[in-house]
Amino acid sequence: MMIRTEALGVTYPNGTMALAPTSLDIAEGRFTVLLGPSGAGKSTLLRCLNGLVRPSEGRILVAGEPLAGSAAWRAHRRATGMVFQQHQLIGRVSVLGNVLTGRLGYHSSLRTLWPFARAEKRRALEALERVGLLDKALARADQLSGGQQQRVGIARALVQQPRLMLADEPVASLDPATAERVMRLLHEICTSDGLTAVVSLHQVDLARKFGERIIGLARGQVVFDGTAAMLDAAAISRIYGTPVTIPEKEFA
Amino acid sequence: MSPTQDGILREDGAALRRGTLAVLALLALCAAALALTGFFDAQRFADGLPALAQLADEMVPPDFTRWRAWVRPLLDTLAMSVAGTALAVVLSLPIALLAAPNVSPHPLLLGAARTLLSFLRSVPEIIMGIIFVAAVGFGALPGVLALALHSVGMVGKFYAEAIEHADPRPIEAARAAGASPAQVVTHAVLPQVLPQLADVTIYRWEYHFRASAVLGIVGAGGIGFELIAALRLIDYAQVSAILLCILACVVVVDALGSALRRRLK
Numbered sequence: 001m002m003i004r005t006e007a008l009g010v011t012y013p014n015g016t017m018a019l020a021p022t023s024l025d026i027a028e029g030r031f032t033v034l035l036g037p038s039g040a041g042k043s044t045l046l047r048c049l050n051g052l053v054r055p056s057e058g059r060i061l062v063a064g065e066p067l068a069g070s071a072a073w074r075a076h077r078r079a080t081g082m083v084f085q086q087h088q089l090i091g092r093v094s095v096l097g098n099v100l101t102g103r104l105g106y107h108s109s110l111r112t113l114w115p116f117a118r119a120e121k122r123r124a125l126e127a128l129e130r131v132g133l134l135d136k137a138l139a140r141a142d143q144l145s146g147g148q149q150q151r152v153g154i155a156r157a158l159v160q161q162p163r164l165m166l167a168d169e170p171v172a173s174l175d176p177a178t179a180e181r182v183m184r185l186l187h188e189i190c191t192s193d194g195l196t197a198v199v200s201l202h203q204v205d206l207a208r209k210f211g212e213r214i215i216g217l218a219r220g221q222v223v224f225d226g227t228a229a230m231l232d233a234a235a236i237s238r239i240y241g242t243p244v245t246i247p248e249k250e251f252a
Numbered sequence: 253m254s255p256t257q258d259g260i261l262r263e264d265g266a267a268l269r270r271g272t273l274a275v276l277a278l279l280a281l282c283a284a285a286l287a288l289t290g291f292f293d294a295q296r297f298a299d300g301l302p303a304l305a306q307l308a309d310e311m312v313p314p315d316f317t318r319w320r321a322w323v324r325p326l327l328d329t330l331a332m333s334v335a336g337t338a339l340a341v342v343l344s345l346p347i348a349l350l351a352a353p354n355v356s357p358h359p360l361l362l363g364a365a366r367t368l369l370s371f372l373r374s375v376p377e378i379i380m381g382i383i384f385v386a387a388v389g390f391g392a393l394p395g396v397l398a399l400a401l402h403s404v405g406m407v408g409k410f411y412a413e414a415i416e417h418a419d420p421r422p423i424e425a426a427r428a429a430g431a432s433p434a435q436v437v438t439h440a441v442l443p444q445v446l447p448q449l450a451d452v453t454i455y456r457w458e459y460h461f462r463a464s465a466v467l468g469i470v471g472a473g474g475i476g477f478e479l480i481a482a483l484r485l486i487d488y489a490q491v492s493a494i495l496l497c498i499l500a501c502v503v504v505v506d507a508l509g510s511a512l513r514r515r516l517k
Contacts, residue, residue, distance in 0.1 A: 096260070118261065
């Protein structure tokens with residue numbers, strides 16, 4: 001789904017400007033990476049896209065229509081999967097139970113008092129199978145490793161049958177090898193399902209490897225917008241403030 | 253062999269059925285307890301209603317004419333609640349440190365401290381009140397002793413639980429820096445749990461105010477003494493007036509307590 005932000009800005013009540021007015025067009029079906037240091041406004045921008053952060057100015061258009069009213073927001077959130085840095089699973093609930101919370105957007109509050117339907121459980125198990133964790137379905141979420149927990153987070157987003165996938169620093173708390181595997185999984189799923197993806201990252205190498213389009217943020221401003229090939233040393237120093245040395249092989 | 257989707261669904265369904273059965277069993281147990289205690293005896297409720305209505309009628313309007321005589325007892329009750337809480341805290345903290353497995357110096361001391369706390373908890377404060385009234389005579393003092401001693405059982409247990417659930421990582425860091433066991437407690441455990449200890453203490457103070465009103469009934473001073481006197485005289489208009497005074501004080505004490513808790517967050 002196509003998303004447009006028009007002069008979207010966030011200023012917190014204490015006067016901090018987390019995001020300067022930003023206008024972006026995010027094309028359907030593409031894998032976009034928000035790149036920048038911590039505090040650059042990546043999370044703020046990402047969370048505006050599903051309303052977890054209320055913008056103080058500007059607006060968001062989904063498929064050309066501005067989002068207005070709680071029903072429109074709920075429908076938009078249901079169609080938008082989100083993967084969090086800290087996984088945000090309930091540790092003492094089973095993996096399957098955690099994945100099923102991705103279905104809540106499809107139920108009324110009253111319907112929720114009754115157990116999930118078999119068809120939905122099957123859909124959750126299919127999502128777990130895609131992330132390679134079917135055998136852990138009935139284990140408690142807190143018994144899984146960090147990388148496995150993040151894959152549960154991806155399955156929870158998938159079971160929403162989303163058209164837009166947001167991921168806020170999805171691999172920041174994982175070791176480099178696991179981070180790469182989880183990113184590859186997320187990229188592979190989004191590409192094969194044709195999902196529009198917006199993923200925030202702070203690692204330049206991962207952004208280069210997976211981002212079709214890279215939006216560089218610094219101090220709440222967009223300072224770079226282009227393809228991985230355009231992300232040169234000058235662009236990186238605009239994003240990170242200081243020149244960053246990049247290993248040779250990454251240019252190869 | 254890796255599990256199949258159908259296998260997982262079967263297992264999940266079985267777990268759901270077990271859970272449903274457990275809830276049904278619990279509901280049946282609760283219903284049985286209510287039946288055993290005569291709750292489903294509609295006749296007794298029907299008979300009791302007129303008596304209740306008559307009592308309510310005699311309670312209205314409340315008779316506040318003796319309000320001057322209640323000021324001092326109310327202040328006594330307030331003082332009892334504060335004094336009882338202070339004593340309870342001073343006694344609870346050392347026992348709690350012995351009763352928390354992560355800081356207790358020895359398993360034997362741990363067991364002894366836990367047993368002591370259970371014992372203090374299991375003696376109701378009204379019984380402690382009767383014992384202390386017999387020992388030191390009528391007045392606020394036996395009330396304070398009864399509140400404090402019973403509360404050590406509760407407060408000590410809550411303190412110990414808070415200490416037990418302190419994050420072990422800062423404790424490890426303090427140990428790694430060469431801190432002694434006592435330093436670990438003062439600089440790694442207590443800074444983490446102080447807000448929880450304060451929380452428990454303030455709740456206990458609120459509770460002490462209500463409990464000390466009851467303790468007056470066995471002669472341990474305060475507004476409860478006035479309450480039981482009015483009840484003995486079958487002067488229900490005064491009883492309701494005193495109850496309203498206690499209610500007003502409880503509201504004030506609870507509001508003060510929650511304001512304090514917010515400050516300590």
